[in-house]
Amino acid sequence: MTTHHQAILLVNLGSPDEPSAPAIARYLAEFLGDRRVVDLPKLVWWPILHGIILRTRPPKLVEKYKAVWQEEGAPLKAITAAQARHLSALLSEQNVRVYWAMRYQNPSVRDVLQRINADGVQHVRVIPMYPQYSMTTTATVEDALKAAILKDGHSFSYDVVHTYHEHPSYIHALKISILESWQNNGRPDFIAGDKLLLSFHGLPERNVLRGDPYQKQCQRTYELLVQALGLSTHEVKLSYQSRFGAQKWLQPYTQATLEGLAQAGTRRLDVICPGFAADCLETLEEVNIELREVFLHQGGLAYHYIPCLNTTPAHIQMLQSIALA
Ligand SMILES: C=CC1=C(C)c2cc3[nH]c(cc4nc(cc5[nH]c(cc1n2)c(C)c5CCC(=O)O)C(CCC(=O)O)=C4C)c(C)c3C=C
Numbered sequence: 639m640t641t642h643h644q645a646i647l648l649v650n651l652g653s654p655d656e657p658s659a660p661a662i663a664r665y666l667a668e669f670l671g672d673r674r675v676v677d678l679p680k681l682v683w684w685p686i687l688h689g690i691i692l693r694t695r696p697p698k699l700v701e702k703y704k705a706v707w708q709e710e711g712a713p714l715k716a717i718t719a720a721q722a723r724h725l726s727a728l729l730s731e732q733n734v735r736v737y738w739a740m741r742y743q744n745p746s747v748r749d750v751l752q753r754i755n756a757d758g759v760q761h762v763r764v765i766p767m768y769p770q771y772s773m774t775t776t777a778t779v780e781d782a783l784k785a786a787i788l789k790d791g792h793s794f795s796y797d798v799v800h801t802y803h804e805h806p807s808y809i810h811a812l813k814i815s816i817l818e819s820w821q822n823n824g825r826p827d828f829i830a831g832d833k834l835l836l837s838f839h840g841l842p843e844r845n846v847l848r849g850d851p852y853q854k855q856c857q858r859t860y861e862l863l864v865q866a867l868g869l870s871t872h873e874v875k876l877s878y879q880s881r882f883g884a885q886k887w888l889q890p891y892t893q894a895t896l897e898g899l900a901q902a903g904t905r906r907l908d909v910i911c912p913g914f915a916a917d918c919l920e921t922l923e924e925v926n927i928e929l930r931e932v933f934l935h936q937g938g939l940a941y942h943y944i945p946c947l948n949t950t951p952a953h954i955q956m957l958q959s960i961a962l963a
């Protein structure tokens with residue numbers, strides 16, 4: 639048996655095991671029960687989560703998940719698995735093995751670390767698949783690593799990639815995706831008022847006030863991408879999607895932005911979600927289905943959704959350079 643001294647572990651957020659209300663409830667209970675994600679006192683949050691959210695939200699999400707479900711399962715998991723396969727092919731010469739896990743539900747970080755340990759790995763580089771650092775995402779991956787290592791007593795060493803929001807290969811990969819979409823659909827007519835929208839997953843404003851660098855990093859990605867495209871901040875807009883709950887989240891909200899643009903006469907809108915390393919419910923359903931309808935309903939004429947970096951060659955090359963850095 640070969641010994642794989644070095645390994646890469648890709649970790650993304652996670653999805654329900656199946657598109658059913660009980661599976662979605664298990665997923666949301668784990669995800670929204672994480673104190674990093676919702677940092678309200680347990681006495682306040684627990685009754686809301688278990689008494690209201692876990693009863694009302696799963697049934698509404700079943701149809702949404704079904705609309706994007708793939709043969710291999712949830713899109714986020716299927717794409718992460720494919721990313722790991724592609725990266726593995728690029729790293730096979732270096733004898734580096736690639737694994738993947740989901741932060742919530744399955745395959746769990748703990749299970750995958752047990753496999754990594756059994757395979758004789760000595761060092762793991764963990765890549766949280768979040769380009770912009772947030773305490774609600776990236777930091778939770780470290781929590782899971784530490785908890786699993788403490789429980790199972792693994793002896794391998796590891797390091798965690800903190801952020802790659804301004805990595806030149808990341809900006810380049812986004813640029814390539816946008817240019818490719820324009821090659822297939824024609825370029826937007828910016829002079830006529832068409833826009834490119836960068837929609838990032840939102841975050842409660844409270845997190846940023848407590849020092850989460852996420853918003854700053856989204857803005858930095860935005861600036862670098864605008865520059866790389868040779869465009870201006872008039873032609874490219876930034877907004878935050880997927881607001882959840884009653885609190886104030888980062889603004890401008892994607893939905894309000896879309897509506898405002900359509901009402902102000904933007905006829906064509908191209909949307910990309912640079913904060914998601916893989917397409918998922920929040921992009922395929924919310925952005926590509928729901929928000930498309932909103933834009934067209936408000937008078938927009940053309941809506942182009944540009945897919946996430948997924949398994950594009952430029953993205954896998956970016957992962958390779960992060961893996962070997
Ligand atoms: C307080 C709640 C939430 C915070 C904070 C939050 C931050 C956050 N999330 C992502 C990436 C993803 N989120 C996804 C789904 C999702 N997110 C929340 C809530 C918060 N997210 C919920 C309740 C859900 C489930 C779906 C829903 O009910 O709307 C997903 C997709 C998962 C899938 O199965 O496809 C991703 C990916 C980031 C990057 C982020 C902070 C920056």
Ligand SMILES: [Fe+2]
Nearest residue numbers: 651839880920
């Ligand atoms: Fe989320």
Ligand SMILES: [Fe+2]
Nearest residue numbers: 880881920924
């Ligand atoms: Fe959502």
